[in-house]
Amino acid sequence: MIDNKNKVALIFGVRNDSSIAYDVAVKLHQSGAKIALSYVDDTKDYVLHLLKELGLSEKSAMQVDVRNEADIAAFMQQAYAALGPIDYILHGVAFGSQQVMCYSLPGSKAPAPTYLNIPFEELMDSFNISAYSLLRIARVAEPFLADQASILTLTYNASQRVFPGYAGMSINKAALENIVYYLADAFRNKGVRVNALSAGLVMTTSAGGINGVRKLRKLTRATAPLGNINAGDVGNAALYYFSDLSKKVTGNIHFVDGGFNIMGIGIDE
Template identity: 80%
Template sequence: MIDNKDKVAVIFGVRNDSSIAYDIAVKLHNSGCKIALSYVDDTKVNVLHLLDELGVPQHFAMEVDVRNEEQITRFMQWVYTELGAIDYVLHGVAFGNQQVMCYSLPGSNVPAPKYIDIPFEDLMDSFNISAYSLLRIARVAEPLLAQNASVLTLTYNASQRVFPGYAGMSVNKAALENIVVYLADYFRNKQIRVNAISAGLVMTTSAGGINGVRKLRKLSKATAPLGNIEVGDVGNAALYYFSDLSKKVTGNIHFVDGGFNIMAIAADGE
């Protein structure tokens, strides 16, 4: 059992009880960690409900738009003042609208937007939330982090492969992974590690926005040597990065996808 007693974690991106960040928050709490969660307007109820379930006072949550550095600063400095130096930071936020992900709404007669026509402004907003926000959070967190702190983000294999239903979001994930390795180098003198988990498809609310997600899950089941994953598999891997077990691991893109990333085609007979 990983012992995180008296450790402090700041978690961005809890959406609801199906989200990866939700599972990670629960596992951190159960390992003895003190947690503080951000929320946005449409996730506030779910985040506060999670804290209630865990017996954590609701004031350990705050509304934060990750595009706003002042809001991030207010939140993280408050955590630092209330709980002490921050040991762990989870960046679990991502967003891309219909124009960015190039999908059509169910039952709509309007064709899906074309990849080549992704509007620049929409793509930049999704980049701001999904990728650049990690750099912004790290910048704010730097003077507030404990020795040997760990920063973790969530990515997806579309950064390396074509998933048509993911489209412009793949640009953000590729950028996010690049930010991870550069931050890992940047923090070398402070012994702060920065890593990413590349999760396979799990049926979260966010995954539901991927066109053909159930078809992709079926493909993954046939292709990945270990089959599909569940949200708890990602949470378990995250707990490794949010522990002293990973003190010398940084700049890593850690696949938790049943081995899907190593395969070119499904195995014979599948």
């Protein structure tokens, strides 16, 4: 087991017990890290319940809008004052409206919104939350970071491939990966590493609301050499980046998708 005793971890993006960030939070706690979690209105109950399950105080959580630099700063300052310098940050935040992602709802006969008609303002809000927020969090975190800190975000292979039901969000993921590269370089003199996990399709609550996602998961199960993954597989990989094992790894896009990304064609069962 990785020993993270006395390490401090901030986790953005815990949604519920099916989310990747939830699994990462649990594993960081189990490895000995002191954790602090952000939440928004519709995730507050899940976050506070998780803290209760782990025997932690509700003071370990704060409401944070990642579009608001002051919110992020208040969260960082609170964690720093209570726990000490920040060793690990998970950026697990993403949002895209139905119009941005271009998907139809299960059971709906209405056609999916089209890529050509993605509303600009909705796309910009989605970009702000899903991609630029990593840069904003890193900027605010800089004075609070411990030596050899690790920042990790979550991306998806739609940054490089066409997934019609994820269309506009793919723009954000491509931008997010580029931000990872430039942050890795920007932090070179501080020894802070910045990486991304490119997770395969995980059946989160959000994914379950997209029409065709179960068909896609069936395809990936057959196509990926190691089959489908779950949130726990991503959480395990996250622990590598949230440990001394990855002290010299930065600017990396690490696939955790059963090998789906290497395949050139789909394989039907």
